[in-house]
Structure formats: structure tokens, C-alpha cells
Amino acid sequence: MDSIEEKVKDIIAQELDAPRDQINDSTHFINDLGADSLDMVELVMRLEEEFGVHVPEDATDKIQTVGEAIEYIKQHAGS
Amino acid sequence: MQRRRVVVTGLGVVTSLSRQVDDLWQRICRGESGIGPITVFDASQFPVRFAGEVRNWSTEGYLSNKEARRLDRFCQFAMVAGIDAVRDAGIDFQQCDSYRCGVIVGSGIGGLNEIETQHERLLTKGPERVSAFTIPKLMVNAAAGQLSIHFGLRGPNAAVASACASASHAIGEAFQAIRYGEAEVMLTGGSEAALTPMGIAGFAQMRALSERNDEPTRASRPFDKDRDGFVLAEGAAVLVLEELEFARARGARIYAELAGYGASADAGHITQPDQSGQGPSHAMLRAIQDAGVAPEQMDYINAHGTATPLGDVAETNAIKRVFGQHAYRLNVSSTKSQLGHLLGASGAVEAVLTVLAIHHQTVPPTINLETPDPDCDLNYTPLEPVKRPVRVAMSNSFGFGGHNASLVFRALET
Numbered sequence: 001m002d003s004i005e006e007k008v009k010d011i012i013a014q015e016l017d018a019p020r021d022q023i024n025d026s027t028h029f030i031n032d033l034g035a036d037s038l039d040m041v042e043l044v045m046r047l048e049e050e051f052g053v054h055v056p057e058d059a060t061d062k063i064q065t066v067g068e069a070i071e072y073i074k075q076h077a078g079s
Numbered sequence: 080m081q082r083r084r085v086v087v088t089g090l091g092v093v094t095s096l097s098r099q100v101d102d103l104w105q106r107i108c109r110g111e112s113g114i115g116p117i118t119v120f121d122a123s124q125f126p127v128r129f130a131g132e133v134r135n136w137s138t139e140g141y142l143s144n145k146e147a148r149r150l151d152r153f154c155q156f157a158m159v160a161g162i163d164a165v166r167d168a169g170i171d172f173q174q175c176d177s178y179r180c181g182v183i184v185g186s187g188i189g190g191l192n193e194i195e196t197q198h199e200r201l202l203t204k205g206p207e208r209v210s211a212f213t214i215p216k217l218m219v220n221a222a223a224g225q226l227s228i229h230f231g232l233r234g235p236n237a238a239v240a241s242a243c244a245s246a247s248h249a250i251g252e253a254f255q256a257i258r259y260g261e262a263e264v265m266l267t268g269g270s271e272a273a274l275t276p277m278g279i280a281g282f283a284q285m286r287a288l289s290e291r292n293d294e295p296t297r298a299s300r301p302f303d304k305d306r307d308g309f310v311l312a313e314g315a316a317v318l319v320l321e322e323l324e325f326a327r328a329r330g331a332r333i334y335a336e337l338a339g340y341g342a343s344a345d346a347g348h349i350t351q352p353d354q355s356g357q358g359p360s361h362a363m364l365r366a367i368q369d370a371g372v373a374p375e376q377m378d379y380i381n382a383h384g385t386a387t388p389l390g391d392v393a394e395t396n397a398i399k400r401v402f403g404q405h406a407y408r409l410n411v412s413s414t415k416s417q418l419g420h421l422l423g424a425s426g427a428v429e430a431v432l433t434v435l436a437i438h439h440q441t442v443p444p445t446i447n448l449e450t451p452d453p454d455c456d457l458n459y460t461p462l463e464p465v466k467r468p469v470r471v472a473m474s475n476s477f478g479f480g481g482h483n484a485s486l487v488f489r490a491l492e493t
Contacts, residue, residue: 016145017143017144017145017148037211038149038211038212038215039211041211042210042211042212045207045208045210045211049208
């Protein structure tokens with residue numbers, strides 16, 4: 001695993017108070033980790049800060065799994 | 080309308096002196112003080128550098144990390160006090176009709192920590208960095224809402240805000256809900272965590288706070304000639320109130336009966352008490368009448384007694400107005416001398432201590448009352464607790480805004 005992937009999963013574990021080893025690419029924020037809309041805003045804000053990306057509102061709505069979050073950040077970080 | 084009787088069956092506290100009800104009572108009676116230097120923020124540049132702070136705060140064993148992060152400190156206090164009170168009452172809400180169980184919890188200010196934290200982020204990082212939890216954390220009704228969610232209580236639910244009278248009003252309203260048939264069980268009380276830079280600065284600028292920085296434990300001196308203001312404190316208390324027959328049917332341990340509630344306004348100044356004591360005397364009188372007791376039956380008054388120069392005289396005059404010569408025979412004390420002033424939670428902590436005074440037949444002392452003030456000439460139970468019959472007792476709370484609330488508790492007649 002590369003470092004972006006590791007770091008994103010660490011942050012998700014922290015923000016959603018979830019066991020780190022239960023987080024994989026297909027983990028669904030709402031269905032698997034019990035996140036609500038406020039958690040998602042917080043999580044995205046944290047990821048924006050960590051990776052220096054900006055996630056517009058319509059993109060936020062499409063990020064539903066851990067893998068989708070990682071993919072978005074990989075595409076947009078440092079750009 | 081038929082009035083039902085209401086009893087107190089569970090108590091929970093979070094204070095600077097203790098987080099356990101029995102331990103708090105013993106420390107209060109031993110005359111210990113919970114006041115010390117402020118450590119939650121750097122107060123070195125503030126004119127007041129001490130308070131009744133809840134040290135080493137943790138919600139471990141009560142809330143998950145995720146739950147705790149979604150709650151402002153004031154709400155965390157309320158949750159922990161509430162969970163302890165329910166445990167103390169031994170009530171299983173699974174066995175109750177959830178629509179007949181409610182929550183009314185007061186706070187003077189609400190989530191001041193959250194307001195300050197997020198305002199700082201707003202100014203330094205911009206509007207898109209403000210937390211999504213800002214509003215649900217800071218709102219003054221967060222404690223009542225969160226307690227209902229935690230226990231699944233779907234009955235009457237609200238917050239009361241009347242500054243330093245918030246908790247007493249909350250308890251009074253919860254009492255009415257049971258008395259007039261809206262609920263069987265109510266969690267009620269107050270919570271406050273205004274020990275922040277803005278809280279200290281704001282109260283200090285009013286010249287409301289004691290500035291006895293060199294002697295924190297001696298700073299809260301209700302009714303003493305050398306008092307110089309109140310000591311800000313934080314914490315919470317929650318009481319479980321139940322309809323008498325409901326409590327009996329489940330074999331609950333009953334601490335005392337909540338028998339009367341009276342409320343009034345000074346309609347004078349937004350912060351200064353009326354020296355005649357007329358406003359508070361009306362609340363006290365209403366509470367006594369509501370309880371159906373004669374003034375001569377009053378054994379103990381847990382005073383609002385914040386140790387401000389004007390407030391203590393006004394309350395003394397109010398007590399004399401209501402009780403006449405009996406004012407000199409009953410015992411008064413201010414447990415703010417040990418704990419400081421918990422603002423919108425003070426009435427809840429003091430209701431707990433008033434209930435315990437009945438339960439233990441003991442009047443807790445007013446510590447630091449060393450030099451009597453000629454204008455405060457009642458028996459304030461100085462320095463040492465007094466063992467005496469305590470069958471009827473009252474707790475007073477008065478708030479900025481001119482709000483007055485009094486609660487009358489009595490030993491349950493069997």
C-alpha cells in the first residue's frame with residue numbers, strides 16, 4: 001500500500017472511531033462505519049486539510065466508500 | 080386538576096470537588112473546597128486565575144470517543160451526571176413507556192467552549208473550516224436532546240435558560256410535568272462549562288468575580304463581611320424525578336419528595352439584585368404555598384448565596400420577608416462556599432445537596448464565613464455542619480435577567 005492510502009485509512013479510523021483493520025477499499029462510510037451526514041462533512045474537511053485538496057459539494061456526495069475517497073485524493077492531491 | 084406527588088429517586092453529579100454523590104456530600108460536610116488555579120486554559124493574563132474546575136475530565140466508561148467528540152464539555156458533563164443518576168435510581172427504561180419519560184435540563188450559556196473554538200477557526204481558517212458539529216454542540220438544548228437519545232426517552236423534552244436559575248427552573252418544570260400527568264419519570268437538572276477565556280473575561284469585566292487569586296480555597300465567602308464576588312465553577316447535576324406511586328411500585332429508594340416550586344422576576348435591573356429582596360421573596364413564598372407547608376416548618380434553606388456584596392444582602396432580606404422571626408431559627412447555608420458558582424448548573428447541584436440534607440438529617444456548612452456582616456445576620460451554618468431534623472428544605476436560585484426560582488423538598492411522610 002502506498003502512503004496516501006495508509007494515511008487516508010488512518011484518518012478515517014480516527015474520525016469515525018472505527019477499528020483500523022476493518023477498513024478496506026470497499027468499506028462503505030454510511031453502511032459499514034455508521035457515518036451520518038455531519039461525520040461526512042467532518043471527514044472530508046479533515047482530508048482536505050491533510051492533503052491540500054478541495055472537494056466540492058457534489059463530489060462529496062459521490063464519495064461513499066474508502067476506495068472512492070482514496071481515488072479522489074490521488075487524482076487531485078498536489079494538482 | 081388533580082395533582083400527583085413527585086419524589087427524587089436518583090442523583091448524579093460532576094463537580095470540582097467530586098464526581099460521586101456520597102463522596103461529594105462527605106467533602107461538602109468536611110468543609111473541603113473544590114476551588115483552585117485554572118488549568119483548562121492559560122489564565123496568566125486574566126485578572127481572575129482560579130475557579131471551580133473539573134480536573135482530569137474524561138468520559139471513559141460512559142461514552143465512546145466518537146460520541147464524546149460530538150458533545151461540548153457542558154453536554155459531556157450532563158451525560159455523565161445523567162447516566163450516574165439513572166444508575167443510582169436503578170430504573171430500567173426498557174420497562175417503561177418511553178413516551179411517559181422525559182428530560183428537562185437547564186444551562187445558562189450552553190456550549191461556550193465550542194463557540195470559542197469554532198469562532199477561532201472561522202477567523203483564522205475561513206468558513207469552510209468550521210466544524211459541522213458546531214451548532215449541535217453549542218446549542219443550549221444539546222444536553223436534553225442527547226440524554227433523550229441515549230436513554231430512548233420520548234416524553235416531554237426541553238432546555239431551560241434563565242442564567243443562574245436555569246437548573247432550578249428546569250427541575251420545577253420537570254416537577255410540573257409529572258405532577259400534572261404528562262410523565263411518570265423525568266431526568267432533570269443543569270449543566271455548565273463556561274470556564275473559558277470568554278467566560279472568565281466576561282464575568283470579570285462585570286466585576287462579578289472574586290479576585291482573591293492568592294487564596295483560591297478562601298475566595299468563595301458567602302455572607303462573610305470580606306466577600307468580593309463569586310467564584311466561577313463548572314459541572315452538572317441530574318436528578319431522577321418520579322411520580323410517587325410509580326416509584327413505590329418498582330420499589331425505588333426515595334431520597335425525598337419534591338413538594339413545591341415558585342418562580343418570579345425582579346423586573347428591575349438586568350444584573351443587579353433588588354436590595355429589598357422583594358422578587359426572590361415572592362418565589363420563595365410561592366414555593367412554600369405550592370408545597371402546602373407553613374413558613375414555620377422550614378428547617379433549612381440552601382441559599383443562592385453567591386458571595387457578591389449585593390446579592391447576599393438581597394437574599395437575606397428576602398428570607399426575612401418570607402419567614403419573619405422564623406428566619407432566625409432555621410438554618411441557611413451556601414454550598415457555593417465549597418463549590419463556587421456553577422451558573423446554570425448551580426441549582427441542580429444545590430438541589431442534590433438539599434435532598435441529601437434531608438436524607439442525612441444534616442445541614443451542610445457555609446465555609447469561609449469567618450467575619451459576620453451586620454447586613455447578613457441569619458444563621459448561615461458557618462464552618463461546621465449541623466446535625467438537626469431537616470424535614471422541609473428549600474433551594475434558591477436567582478439569575479441575571481432578574482429570574483428567581485425556589486424549590487421546596489420534604490422528607491417523605493410514610
